[in-house]
Amino acid sequence: MSKILFLPKYPRMGASSRLRTYQFMPSWEGAGYSVKVSPFFNEQYLQERYKGEGLDTWNLLKCYFQRLWVLLGAWRYTHVWIEKELFPFAPAWAEWILAKVGKGYFVDYDDAVFHRYDQARRPWVRRIFSDKIDRVMRYAKVVFVGNSYLEQRAQHAGAKKIVRLPTVIDTKKYGPKTWSSEGTVRIGWIGSPSTLKYLNLIRPELEQICREYDAEVLLVNGKITWKFDGPMRLIPWTEEGEVVAIQEMDIGLMPLPDTPWEQGKCAYKLIQYMACGLPVIASPVGMNLDVVEEAVNGFLAKDGEAWLAALRTLVQDAALRKRMGENGFALVQKEYTLEGNFRRMREEIENSQ
Structure with a gap:
């Protein structure tokens, strides 16, 4: 043996x-x-x-x-x-x-x-x-x-x-969310306390979207030290509960700065979101470019203006969110x-x- x-x-x-x-x-x-x-x-x-x-x-x-x-x-x-x-x-x-x-x-x-x-x-x-x-x-x-x-x-x-x-991901643990076209749109992010800083890259855009639409930011995180001027909810991270928490989201986010360290990241957040049938918005950095197919399973946003445009598009269109989420789910089942x-x-x- x-x-x-x-x-x-x-x-x-x-x-x-x-x-x-x-x-x-x-x-x-x-x-x-x-x-x-x-x-x-x-x-x-x-x-x-x-x-x-x-x-x-x-x-x-x-x-x-x-x-x-x-x-x-x-x-x-x-x-x-x-x-x-x-x-x-x-x-x-x-x-x-x-x-x-x-x-x-x-x-x-x-x-x-x-x-x-x-x-x-x-x-x-x-x-x-x-x-x-x-x-x-x-x-x-x-x-x-x-x-x-x-x-x-x-x-x-x-x-x-x-x-x-x-x-x-383990396909036995993940599955697509149940979609609804009504109610508050939940814009989600999951990560460790050390990576919460990345959300500061798009905080003004998230605050603006929450002012313009019936939307809230949903964080799945070990603790919260993030200042956000808008509706926000924290779900404490647990290994057992992370899939259910992601399934509460309607859009998954992965902002990153374009630095050598971030070039080495493996886009796991995007894979988790897609495994739950979510559309995604991500910075065009490193492996994010391999995982996100523009306008098929999500959007790549290079600056604040692009983030606002992508968020507005997805927040306003429930059918598009569902369709992109299905495309992302199919990709994960095939490759990840x-x-x-x-x-x-x-x-x-x-x-x-």
Whole structure:
């Protein structure tokens, strides 16, 4: 029996690890694999991050020692699967050892984590670690990437093999909303507290739309610190309740600034919205360009004027919202499913034996 050691960055409450690692565990186990999951950071760390509090130094050290202890037993496993890197802000020595002395490893990216190093504000971080992720990619047997921007970096790094693996949804949990042409139009956004800042890019446009029409902003978020001059409702995020919360929306939003970090994002919000049958409006940044087909399943809005135009069009036309939502749902069912990704992942595991 093949045994796989998964080394994600976060426990299940961390969105990237939940989507790139944990949601596939039932599939691996159902296919007969023996799996162990050992995140680098723990829940205490994430709770401190989300609350915006200072980080407990002793807890951070505990995370480093825990990962080292797990790696000492990596020889017991047939495969090692890493999310991003083994030790943040440390040289890629552990990855080199796994590649040269051990059985090698797979590595997975859904963010431009390399920019935490090569574009860091501290000069010493750029000087020491600017090519760290390139080394991790180069040492790996296979590099999984969520979009073309990450794929280009892996190619530049000299990765041996690169496999595109978008962030996907579990079709057993998602389904299209029930539409109504009457009542308040709910303009929705889902995300973590750290990404709520992106809504500031379109706050004036949202406020104007809510003044002009019977519309409200619906936020699915861990907490609310956002100042908005208009009708707004918060639904606290839970893993169990996020699908029902999205289904309360009528339009899904994904504003982003056009920066290198955002170029590496995997458009997961858009995929979630579409999986619930919603039309979307998004900034034309990174993978958003791959997911949104203009005027078919949503709109790409490059500036405030375009955001206003797209919002007005969708707020006023319930039939168009439903039609675009159906088109988006069909796209997700075809291209962005857990089942499809698992087939690709399992194929790479089997081919590497």
